[in-house]
Amino acid sequence: MKIDTKIIAHRGSKGTRPENTLISFQTAIDEGADGIETDVHFSKDNQLVVMHDETVDRTTNGSGRIVDKNLAEIKHLDAGIRFSPEFKGTAVPTLQEVVDLLIKDHFTGIFNLELKTNKIQYPGIEETVFNYFASVDFPFQLIYSSFNAHSLEILNQLDPQLAGAKLFKTAAKQAKALKKDHMIADFHPDIRWLKRHPFFAPAQNLRPWTVNSTEDMQYCFERNMAAIITDYPARAIQVRTEMGRGLE
Template structure:
């Protein structure tokens, strides 16, 4: 039986300010099997790691990422809204996160989500590919997005790039991408997966999101899914021992 990989959602979102270096450092500390992050593009064409199209929810600033320069974004506090203990935590650039993973000798899975479903960010796929091709990384990379045109563009620019279907209600993306490109994994919302049942797709590898309750974790581990995406990687790793003893 395969061991279900634990993917830290936006770092360790449940315990640290999401998509910050502090969150990614925590995901590394607990030895998560993988790390998931979100990419946007600034006004001056810099890749930054943040989930929303605006900085309003997670920082002390206001405005859309696409209308701000990297310098302007770096002036914001991205930690205090989570806890005063993280005051002055910053929105990291994509390069800063990569540097951290290299420094910490990360050898797991990096799930890069392109947040192009609301803002298209023309050219973002090319920028990501250029950065990722500069080095031979020790970690595995998979790209996901709710915008399936972005996944197609990634494959057009790098046929060997691994892509995962990210969806909430249906798997219609597979028809859009077609048979031309290999899809390595499905990343469905857990509600959809439990509703349709694993038996409907017995041979499809799944990494559902966002698995935060013990009952959801148990479901994924009992079914020996390929992976799960969670805000609480340390909790999930401890829970996994009940179902899947460490190898």
């Protein structure tokens, strides 16, 4: 059996580089990842900022909420120093800077953009993101995801052909209802939940997160899931390669 499961780098090569930074995404691409996953918020001045948390505290040398800072303030933060002194001076990227990097690298894999609207709504962010991508000629496969069903519904209304996926830890019924209503195409469940509910959905509709252990990687590859989302893309590629050789 050929393993077709794609390897999507979670916030870039998060396990080895400062997450959601250009160096993290570049490392994942250089390592051969099939996809890149990242997160987007609105700044105070409605700029599209790439960061996971709603606040800058965990990953930068600053403090406070993204929504309370304008882009110039965010650009003065150091997004590398907390990970390692080696990456001191690494900037927080905008969505456009990430897309520019992917275009420069002629990246044709998956770009999974999570709209972080589950805690702060960011009114209008869906339309802003949609209009941005409508203005860009990009080479990659764009997939939207969110924990917030309303964001996915808005994106589906803007373009029913968009590829959307519902992120969830346990809210499987809501995810299935969205798929039944053709609001999404695929599911992005927590791998821990998925292993307890192995018959939830066909493998081709599953991209679980965060698949970091060799055991979990093997579990997903054996079932030929659509993709895994991992902090360690290089390790996942190695495991997939070794398993593929064993199946020859």
